[in-house]
Amino acid sequence: MNTQKQAVKVSWREDRMKTLSVVMLSALLSVPALSARADGPKFREYSRAGEVSPGTQAPTLEGMVEAIKNGSIMRLKATLEYGERVLCEECVPLLHARLLDTADDHERELAAWWLRRQPFAAPGVLADLRVVVKKDASAVHRARAAHALGEMMDPGSLPVLQDAALEDKDASVRAAGVRALARLNSAGAAAVLGDVLADSNHDVRIAALEVLIHVGAFRDYEMLLPLLGDSHEDVRARAARLLGEHRVSGAESMLIVVLRGDQSSAARAAAAWALGRIGGAAGRDALIAAPKKETNEQVLDAIEIAGRMPARS
Numbered sequence: 430m431n432t433q434k435q436a437v438k439v440s441w442r443e444d445r446m447k448t449l450s451v452v453m454l455s456a457l458l459s460v461p462a463l464s465a466r467a468d469g470p471k472f473r474e475y476s477r478a479g480e481v482s483p484g485t486q487a488p489t490l491e492g493m494v495e496a497i498k499n500g501s502i503m504r505l506k507a508t509l510e511y512g513e514r515v516l517c518e519e520c521v522p523l524l525h526a527r528l529l530d531t532a533d534d535h536e537r538e539l540a541a542w543w544l545r546r547q548p549f550a551a552p553g554v555l556a557d558l559r560v561v562v563k564k565d566a567s568a569v570h571r572a573r574a575a576h577a578l579g580e581m582m583d584p585g586s587l588p589v590l591q592d593a594a595l596e597d598k599d600a601s602v603r604a605a606g607v608r609a610l611a612r613l614n615s616a617g618a619a620a621v622l623g624d625v626l627a628d629s630n631h632d633v634r635i636a637a638l639e640v641l642i643h644v645g646a647f648r649d650y651e652m653l654l655p656l657l658g659d660s661h662e663d664v665r666a667r668a669a670r671l672l673g674e675h676r677v678s679g680a681e682s683m684l685i686v687v688l689r690g691d692q693s694s695a696a697r698a699a700a701a702w703a704l705g706r707i708g709g710a711a712g713r714d715a716l717i718a719a720p721k722k723e724t725n726e727q728v729l730d731a732i733e734i735a736g737r738m739p740a741r742s
Contacts, residue, residue, distance in 0.1 A: 488512045490519065497523045502536060509543045521550040528554075528577040529561065529570050537573060541580035555581055559589045562606075571597065572605035579609025587613060591621045600630040607633060611640030619646035626652050631661040638667040642674060650677045657683045657700075662693035669696060673703025678741070681707055685715045689722075697723070698731035705735025713740060 488496070488508050496508035497520055512520075524540040531537055544554050558581070561574035575593045578586040590613070593606030607625050610618040622644060625637040634656065641647050656668035657680070669687060672680040680703070687700035701719065704712035719732050 486511075487515050490515070490517050493517050494519050494523065497527075502533070502539075505536065506539055509539055513543065513546055516547075516549075518550075521547065521554070525554050525557070528558065529573050534576070537577060538580050541577045545581045545583070551581070551583075555583055555586065559586060562589050562593050562602075568597075568599035568602055571599070571602045575602060575605040575609045579612035582612055584613060584615060587615065587617050591617070594621055594625055594633075600628075600633055603628065603630070603633045604636040607636040608640055611644050614644055614646070616646040619644050619648075622647060623649050623652050626656060631659070631664055634659070634664050635661075635667065638664065638671060641671060650675050651679065653677070654680055654683060657687055662691075662696050665691065665693060665696040666699040669699035669703045673699070673706035676707050676741075678707055678709055681709045681712050685712060688715055688719055694725040694728050697725070697728045701728060701731040701735045705738035708739060708741035710740070 488511055493508055493512050493515060494517070496504050500508060521544065524544055527540045528537055528544075531540075545551050555578070558574045558578050562571050562578065565571050565574065571593070575590060578590055587610075590606050590609045594603050594610055595606075597603050597606065603625070607622060610621055622637050622641060626634060628634050628637070638656070650672065653668045653672055656664050657672075659665050659668065665687065669684060672684065684700045684703050684707075688697055688704065691697050691700065701716060704716055713736075716732055716736050720729060723729055723732065
């Protein structure tokens, strides 16, 4: 009995020693960690002075105004980016004016980029641009204002841009409205862009085809089919490429017609690429037969590339 008690006592002591060892080891290991934490990097607090990155300094108000008035496009870009958080009231009207007055698309994009980040200025700028799109007598100003609304990326501008894209009497304004709608990239914008594909002006139709690839909400690819018979070769070629990009199998028969008989080599080349991308059996047969009659090198190259694409499973 005494032997059993002694065994239990020894076992208890061994367990206690193990526990103490673990505690002491943990304490020892924690000392370097605490020391490293105390000597670690210092984190900067959020600054409203304008610094975006550690080690940089926001431009002064005077420097921003000077860059907006007289700086090159590169200087303007750098100044606005480093001054993204600077509350510069004097900068707002200067950049607001640039949205309408400058012919440089990139310059207007930079101005809109900065203005949309200004919580107190952006609402007033948006309201003014919407009025310009709807009522200004100058088509140039209406188009530039539509472009700026797109760059401001505010969903509330959808109705104004929709009217501009569908109803403005000037084709350049309608085209600008189309591109601005693509910047919004919403379901409402996608619905409008589908209707624009039937616009009477080919520049507007081309604008829609240029931006549709960037509008994730657009799914009505069947609306592209009539454009394979459009009177303008660039429209036909762009429509063919989009149909191929989205692998619209229902377009295969019409694309074969374009490949075999379209007068435009660009349209035939686009149709060949699209058929390869779709990968259907009928399209692959057409690609195999096409080189026997095709003489244009661009189209032959497109046929060869398309022939290497995988067949549809």
